[in-house]
Amino acid sequence: DVKVTQSSRYLVKRTGEKVFLECVQDMDHENMFWYRQDPGLGLRLIYFSYDVKMKEKGDIPEGYSVSREKKERFSLILESASTNQTSMYLCASTEGVNEQFFGPGTRLTVL
Protein backbone atom coordinates (compact mmCIF):
# COMPACT_ATOMS: atom_id res chain seq x y z
CA ASP A 1 0.00 0.00 0.00
CA VAL A 2 1.41 3.35 -1.02
CA LYS A 3 2.25 5.74 1.71
CA VAL A 4 3.15 9.36 2.33
CA THR A 5 4.01 10.16 5.93
CA GLN A 6 4.53 13.48 7.64
CA SER A 7 6.65 13.90 10.72
CA SER A 8 4.00 15.47 12.96
CA ARG A 9 0.21 15.68 12.98
CA TYR A 10 0.17 18.70 15.28
CA LEU A 11 2.88 21.24 15.97
CA VAL A 12 2.95 24.38 18.10
CA LYS A 13 5.79 26.86 17.63
CA ARG A 14 6.60 30.39 18.67
CA THR A 15 7.03 33.41 16.42
CA GLY A 16 10.56 33.62 15.06
CA GLU A 17 11.38 29.95 15.49
CA LYS A 18 12.81 27.93 12.62
CA VAL A 19 10.40 25.12 11.81
CA PHE A 20 11.04 21.91 9.86
CA LEU A 21 8.23 19.83 8.40
CA GLU A 22 9.30 16.47 7.04
CA CYS A 23 7.62 14.33 4.44
CA VAL A 24 8.60 10.82 3.35
CA GLN A 25 7.13 8.72 0.53
CA ASP A 26 7.77 5.03 -0.07
CA MET A 27 6.66 4.86 -3.71
CA ASP A 28 9.89 5.97 -5.38
CA HIS A 29 8.03 8.92 -6.88
CA GLU A 30 9.95 11.60 -8.73
CA ASN A 31 7.75 14.53 -7.80
CA MET A 32 6.89 15.87 -4.37
CA PHE A 33 4.82 18.86 -3.34
CA TRP A 34 4.08 21.04 -0.34
CA TYR A 35 0.70 22.75 -0.02
CA ARG A 36 -0.97 24.77 2.65
CA GLN A 37 -4.69 24.43 3.22
CA ASP A 38 -6.75 27.27 4.65
CA PRO A 39 -10.53 27.58 5.00
CA GLY A 40 -12.08 29.21 1.96
CA LEU A 41 -8.80 29.17 0.04
CA GLY A 42 -8.45 25.49 -0.73
CA LEU A 43 -4.96 24.15 -1.41
CA ARG A 44 -2.20 26.51 -2.42
CA LEU A 45 1.11 25.23 -3.72
CA ILE A 46 4.17 26.40 -1.82
CA TYR A 47 6.97 24.48 -3.55
CA PHE A 48 7.43 21.36 -5.56
CA SER A 49 10.39 19.19 -6.47
CA TYR A 50 10.74 17.08 -9.62
CA ASP A 51 14.03 15.44 -8.71
CA VAL A 52 16.61 15.27 -5.97
CA LYS A 53 18.04 18.74 -5.29
CA MET A 54 15.62 20.25 -7.85
CA LYS A 55 12.82 22.56 -6.79
CA GLU A 56 10.43 25.12 -8.17
CA LYS A 57 8.44 27.81 -6.46
CA GLY A 58 4.72 27.44 -6.33
CA ASP A 59 2.14 30.16 -5.83
CA ILE A 60 3.06 31.23 -2.29
CA PRO A 61 6.77 30.52 -1.62
CA GLU A 62 7.45 33.64 0.48
CA GLY A 63 8.65 32.79 3.96
CA TYR A 64 9.35 29.16 3.07
CA SER A 65 12.21 27.11 1.71
CA VAL A 66 12.56 23.42 0.88
CA SER A 67 15.16 20.72 0.80
CA ARG A 68 15.29 17.45 -1.13
CA GLU A 69 18.53 15.61 -0.49
CA LYS A 70 17.07 12.14 -1.04
CA LYS A 71 14.38 11.01 -3.44
CA GLU A 72 12.00 9.84 -0.73
CA ARG A 73 12.23 12.88 1.55
CA PHE A 74 11.03 16.45 1.02
CA SER A 75 11.36 18.99 3.81
CA LEU A 76 9.56 22.30 4.21
CA ILE A 77 11.36 24.95 6.24
CA LEU A 78 9.87 28.04 7.81
CA GLU A 79 12.95 30.20 8.34
CA SER A 80 11.29 32.46 10.92
CA ALA A 81 7.78 31.38 11.76
CA SER A 82 5.06 34.01 11.86
CA THR A 83 1.46 33.84 13.04
CA ASN A 84 0.17 34.09 9.47
CA GLN A 85 1.82 30.76 8.76
CA THR A 86 -0.58 29.01 11.11
CA SER A 87 -2.21 26.51 8.77
CA MET A 88 -2.61 22.90 7.71
CA TYR A 89 0.38 21.72 5.64
CA LEU A 90 -0.05 18.87 3.20
CA CYS A 91 2.66 16.94 1.42
CA ALA A 92 2.00 14.98 -1.76
CA SER A 93 3.91 12.89 -4.26
CA THR A 94 3.29 11.70 -7.79
CA GLU A 95 4.98 9.73 -10.54
CA GLY A 96 4.94 11.71 -13.74
CA VAL A 97 1.79 13.62 -14.55
CA ASN A 98 -0.70 11.62 -12.59
CA GLU A 99 -2.70 11.16 -9.41
CA GLN A 100 -1.24 12.81 -6.32
CA PHE A 101 -0.85 10.83 -3.10
CA PHE A 102 -1.22 12.92 0.01
CA GLY A 103 0.07 12.63 3.53
CA PRO A 104 -2.25 13.11 6.53
CA GLY A 105 -1.21 16.72 7.04
CA THR A 106 0.50 18.72 9.78
CA ARG A 107 -1.56 21.29 11.61
CA LEU A 108 0.89 24.02 12.59
CA THR A 109 0.05 26.71 15.12
CA VAL A 110 2.42 29.65 15.49
CA LEU A 111 1.92 31.63 18.70
Place this chain on the structure above:
Amino acid sequence: GDSVTQMEGPVTLSEEAFLTINCTYTATGYPSLFWYVQYPGEGLQLLLKATKADDKGSNKGFEATYRKETTSFHLEKGSVQVSDSAVYFCALLYSGTYKYIFGTGTRLKVLA
Protein backbone atom coordinates in the same frame (compact mmCIF):
# COMPACT_ATOMS: atom_id res chain seq x y z
CA GLY B 1 -5.56 32.39 -15.78
CA ASP B 2 -6.69 28.83 -15.25
CA SER B 3 -9.03 28.26 -12.35
CA VAL B 4 -11.50 25.85 -10.76
CA THR B 5 -14.74 27.05 -9.17
CA GLN B 6 -16.77 24.93 -6.80
CA MET B 7 -20.09 25.57 -5.14
CA GLU B 8 -19.93 27.03 -1.66
CA GLY B 9 -20.59 24.74 1.25
CA PRO B 10 -21.50 23.31 3.53
CA VAL B 11 -23.94 21.06 1.76
CA THR B 12 -26.18 19.30 4.26
CA LEU B 13 -28.23 16.29 3.16
CA SER B 14 -30.19 13.50 4.75
CA GLU B 15 -29.01 9.94 4.29
CA GLU B 16 -30.07 8.43 0.92
CA ALA B 17 -30.53 11.85 -0.68
CA PHE B 18 -29.17 12.67 -4.14
CA LEU B 19 -25.93 14.63 -4.22
CA THR B 20 -24.63 17.12 -6.75
CA ILE B 21 -21.53 19.23 -6.16
CA ASN B 22 -20.91 21.64 -9.00
CA CYS B 23 -17.46 22.25 -10.47
CA THR B 24 -16.60 24.45 -13.42
CA TYR B 25 -13.20 25.28 -14.76
CA THR B 26 -11.44 27.85 -16.88
CA ALA B 27 -8.61 26.50 -18.98
CA THR B 28 -6.95 27.30 -22.26
CA GLY B 29 -6.33 23.69 -23.23
CA TYR B 30 -7.65 20.24 -22.41
CA PRO B 31 -6.70 19.32 -18.89
CA SER B 32 -7.39 16.17 -16.94
CA LEU B 33 -10.02 16.63 -14.25
CA PHE B 34 -10.13 15.10 -10.78
CA TRP B 35 -12.25 14.86 -7.67
CA TYR B 36 -10.41 14.37 -4.40
CA VAL B 37 -12.02 13.68 -1.02
CA GLN B 38 -10.70 14.62 2.41
CA TYR B 39 -12.20 12.77 5.38
CA PRO B 40 -11.90 14.39 8.81
CA GLY B 41 -8.33 14.40 10.11
CA GLU B 42 -6.86 12.96 6.92
CA GLY B 43 -5.10 14.08 3.77
CA LEU B 44 -6.74 14.14 0.36
CA GLN B 45 -7.30 10.97 -1.62
CA LEU B 46 -8.31 10.53 -5.22
CA LEU B 47 -11.99 9.79 -5.68
CA LEU B 48 -12.24 9.75 -9.48
CA LYS B 49 -10.78 11.28 -12.60
CA ALA B 50 -11.40 11.88 -16.32
CA THR B 51 -8.71 12.61 -18.84
CA LYS B 52 -10.65 13.73 -21.92
CA ALA B 53 -13.97 15.20 -23.00
CA ASP B 54 -17.05 13.00 -22.45
CA ASP B 55 -15.11 10.62 -20.19
CA LYS B 56 -16.99 9.57 -17.08
CA GLY B 57 -15.08 8.88 -13.90
CA SER B 58 -16.72 6.73 -11.25
CA ASN B 59 -15.86 5.24 -7.87
CA LYS B 60 -17.73 4.23 -4.70
CA GLY B 61 -21.06 5.24 -6.26
CA PHE B 62 -19.81 8.71 -7.21
CA GLU B 63 -19.74 9.83 -10.84
CA ALA B 64 -18.59 12.85 -12.80
CA THR B 65 -18.57 13.51 -16.55
CA TYR B 66 -16.04 15.73 -18.32
CA ARG B 67 -18.17 18.25 -20.24
CA LYS B 68 -16.02 20.34 -22.54
CA GLU B 69 -18.95 22.36 -23.92
CA THR B 70 -19.94 23.61 -20.46
CA THR B 71 -16.42 23.35 -18.94
CA SER B 72 -17.88 21.40 -16.05
CA PHE B 73 -17.14 18.29 -14.01
CA HIS B 74 -20.01 18.00 -11.54
CA LEU B 75 -19.86 15.29 -8.88
CA GLU B 76 -22.99 13.18 -8.33
CA LYS B 77 -24.10 10.32 -6.14
CA GLY B 78 -27.52 8.76 -6.16
CA SER B 79 -27.79 7.95 -2.44
CA VAL B 80 -25.40 9.44 0.09
CA GLN B 81 -24.42 7.83 3.38
CA VAL B 82 -23.28 9.35 6.66
CA SER B 83 -19.81 8.00 5.88
CA ASP B 84 -19.65 10.29 2.80
CA SER B 85 -19.37 13.32 5.07
CA ALA B 86 -16.11 14.94 4.00
CA VAL B 87 -14.65 17.83 2.03
CA TYR B 88 -14.61 17.37 -1.75
CA PHE B 89 -12.08 19.09 -4.01
CA CYS B 90 -12.29 19.49 -7.75
CA ALA B 91 -8.94 19.88 -9.54
CA LEU B 92 -7.41 20.13 -12.98
CA LEU B 93 -4.01 19.14 -14.33
CA TYR B 94 -2.48 19.83 -17.69
CA SER B 95 -0.66 17.10 -19.51
CA GLY B 96 3.06 17.75 -19.40
CA THR B 97 2.92 19.84 -16.25
CA TYR B 98 3.14 19.04 -12.57
CA LYS B 99 0.96 21.78 -11.27
CA TYR B 100 -2.53 20.98 -10.08
CA ILE B 101 -5.12 23.70 -9.72
CA PHE B 102 -7.55 22.95 -6.91
CA GLY B 103 -10.94 24.40 -6.13
CA THR B 104 -11.63 25.73 -2.66
CA GLY B 105 -13.41 22.56 -1.54
CA THR B 106 -17.04 21.81 -0.66
CA ARG B 107 -17.90 20.38 2.74
CA LEU B 108 -20.62 17.74 2.71
CA LYS B 109 -22.51 16.80 5.86
CA VAL B 110 -24.83 13.82 5.71
CA LEU B 111 -27.32 13.42 8.56
CA ALA B 112 -28.72 10.08 9.67
